[in-house]
Amino acid sequence: MTIEHPEAILCPGGPMLLRGNHAIEDPDGLAHGTTRPVSAVCRCLKSASLPWCDGTHKVLPAELRPS
Amino acid sequence: MDLPTPRGALTETLFGALRSGDDFFAVLSSLPEATPDDAALALWTLHQLHYRDLTGVPEDLEWDPQLLRARAVLERDLEQRLRARYTPPSGVSFTDDLFDWVAEHDGASLATHVHRDATREQVLELTRVRSIYHLMESDPTVWVLPRLGVRAKAGLMELLYDEYGAGNPNRLHHHLFARGMEASGLDASYGTYIDEAPLEVLEQNNAMTLFGLHRRLRGAALGHLASFEATSSLPSRRMVQGLERLGLPQELVDYYAEHIEADAVHEQLAVHVICQALLDEDPRLEADLWFGAFTCLDLEDRFARSMLSRWEIEEAVA
Numbered sequence: 001m002t003i004e005h006p007e008a009i010l011c012p013g014g015p016m017l018l019r020g021n022h023a024i025e026d027p028d029g030l031a032h033g034t035t036r037p038v039s040a041v042c043r044c045l046k047s048a049s050l051p052w053c054d055g056t057h058k059v060l061p062a063e064l065r066p067s
Numbered sequence: 068m069d070l071p072t073p074r075g076a077l078t079e080t081l082f083g084a085l086r087s088g089d090d091f092f093a094v095l096s097s098l099p100e101a102t103p104d105d106a107a108l109a110l111w112t113l114h115q116l117h118y119r120d121l122t123g124v125p126e127d128l129e130w131d132p133q134l135l136r137a138r139a140v141l142e143r144d145l146e147q148r149l150r151a152r153y154t155p156p157s158g159v160s161f162t163d164d165l166f167d168w169v170a171e172h173d174g175a176s177l178a179t180h181v182h183r184d185a186t187r188e189q190v191l192e193l194t195r196v197r198s199i200y201h202l203m204e205s206d207p208t209v210w211v212l213p214r215l216g217v218r219a220k221a222g223l224m225e226l227l228y229d230e231y232g233a234g235n236p237n238r239l240h241h242h243l244f245a246r247g248m249e250a251s252g253l254d255a256s257y258g259t260y261i262d263e264a265p266l267e268v269l270e271q272n273n274a275m276t277l278f279g280l281h282r283r284l285r286g287a288a289l290g291h292l293a294s295f296e297a298t299s300s301l302p303s304r305r306m307v308q309g310l311e312r313l314g315l316p317q318e319l320v321d322y323y324a325e326h327i328e329a330d331a332v333h334e335q336l337a338v339h340v341i342c343q344a345l346l347d348e349d350p351r352l353e354a355d356l357w358f359g360a361f362t363c364l365d366l367e368d369r370f371a372r373s374m375l376s377r378w379e380i381e382e383a384v385a
Contacts, residue, residue, distance in 0.1 A: 003218060011335045013166070019225075036229050040332040048304070053331040055300030058166060 013065040015040035015053035024051040068258035069122045071112065075105030081112065081137070085124045091133035098140050107269035110141040111261075114276040118206065119257060142277050146284075149274060153361045161290070161356045162343050166334075169297045169360070174368025178302035180380060181309035189378055190313060191251060195260040196268050196374075200275070201244040201322075202257050205230040207272075210279035211288045218344035223289075226336045229329060240325065247319030265377070267370040274362055286352035289345055290359025293337040298364065299330035 009017040018039045023031040032051050040053035043066035047054045057065050070086075073079040077097040084090045101109065115121060116129040128134055159168060181190055205227060212223055232238035245255035254260075278288035303326040310320045345352055375381075 005221075009335075009339065011339055012163075014335055015331065017332065017335055017339075036329065036332065037233055038225060038229065038332050038336060040328070040335060049328055052328050053300075054304060054327050055331045055334070058170060058301065 010043075010066075011040075012067070013062070014057050015043055015066075017041075026051055068115070068119060068256065068261075070124070071108060071258070071261040073105075074108045075102050077101035077105045077109050078112070081109050085112075085121065085128060088125055088128065091131065091137070094137050095133065095140075098137060104266045104269075106141055106144065107266055107273060108261075110138065110145065110273045111269045113138040113141070114273065114280075115258070117276075117280070118203065142273075142281075145270070145273055145277060149362050149365075150358065152365055153358055155354060155357055161293075161346065161353050161360075162338055165293055165338050165342075165360060166297055169294060169364065172361075172364050173298060174364060175371035175375060176302065176305075177371045177374060178305040178309070180375065182305035182312075183309070184380070185309060185313070187313045187315065190310065190315060191253065192263070193374060194248060194251060194319065195253060196264045198244065198248060198253070198255070198260055199258070199264050199268050200272055202241050202248075202255065204241040204244065206241075207275040207279035208288060208292055210276075211285050214282045214285045215345065216348040219289075219341055219348060222336060222340035222344055226333050226341065229332065238325075240322075240329075243318075243322040243325055247316065247322040250316035250318035265370070265373045267366065267373045271366045271370060274366060278359060284355065284359075286345065286355030287359035287362065289337070289342055290356035290361075291363040292359075293334070293342055293356070294360035294363035296330050296334035296337045298367065300327050300334070303327045303330065 007019050011017060018034065018041055019037070021034055022039070023033045024041060025031050042050055042053045042056075044057040044060055044064065046056045046060060046064075048056065070082045071078070073082055077094070077100070080090075080097045081094050084094050098106075112121070113134060116124070116134070120126070156168060177193060181193070185193075208223070209227060212220060212227070215223060228234075230240050232240070232242070236242055248255040275288075275291065278284045278291055303323045306323040307320055307327070310323065342356055345356070
């Protein structure tokens with residue numbers, strides 16, 4: 001029996017979890033390679049560690065959090 | 068590690084018995100009279116038998132029936148005390164509502180004090196007493212792994228693989244803390260600073276090992292994990308800024324910097340992958356997930372208050 005195991009998970013109100021090795025290109029065209037087995041990509045765009053999540057979404061009002 | 072300094076009649080008797088390898092009945096008869104500090108240090112030391120060498124103590128005492136009996140009495144008292152502090156939340160779902168619940172229930176914050184006001188001496192003292200957990204970070208959670216079903220087990224392994232450096236010892240979290248301690252002029256051998264640790268630190272460590280060692284409490288262990296991870300990223304950022312303000316070594320800064328991004332991943336994995344899979348296996352474990360999550364926040368709040376009170380600081384709330 002195969003169990004569903006997505007490469008990307010959209011977390012409600014939070015980041016996108018990304019499994020495996022990837023490069024994220026930022027708006028300036030700079031590529032940021034993943035460094036850990038699972039990475040959290042910021043979706044609220046307020047992280048101080050872009051493109052990675054640093055938990056900042058948790059202090060935003062609900063309407064500013066990613067759906 | 069060396070045995071700690073006793074904190075009362077129970078630990079006097081226990082440590083004497085551990086060194087001599089006999090007279091364990093005297094340990095059992097000392098249990099009812101123990102003060103909270105004495106009982107907590109006794110349980111912490113009995114738990115250490117499962118993790119590491121204690122100087123002068125035979126290794127086979129790990130599974131001595133009389134010591135296990137003493138451990139069971141102390142663990143039962145601890146669990147009863149933890150459960151007595153806890154009121155179950157109502158009308159909430161663990162996987163949907165944990166993050167908002169944590170935000171509403173987060174207590175006194177040492178990170179806020181370190182960020183703005185702490186002295187270098189206070190941060191080094193905090194580093195010494197936190198070393199009781201941070202030098203064995205995640206070890207109690209590993210006991211849970213074989214007790215889980217396939218999806219929860221794979222999810223917890225995915226998280227722990229990162230905690231343990233993904234195969235690279237230089238990225239292993241408790242080794243990062245050891246490097247930070249050494250760079251700060253502290254002794255990073257496990258247990259060096261146990262005599263400085265307040266009751267609240269012993270209770271935090273005892274609760275994690277209690278949850279880890281008992282299959283029955285696997286829900287509490289994973290609820291504790293989720294709550295622990297969910298209260299780490301933002302405080303770790305404040306720790307980084309506070310340590311940089313005080314000019315503490317980069318290696319200690321690096322430990323907290325690693326936790327900003329790592330725990331932003333781990334908190335999501337803990338809730339949406341691991342705890343969700345556990346609940347799919349057995350929905351009855353939701354109650355213990357909340358109990359573990361509460362216990363994590365409550366014990367951290369008690370620890371923060373004890374340190375702030377030691378330093379005569381008004382409570383700082385995140």
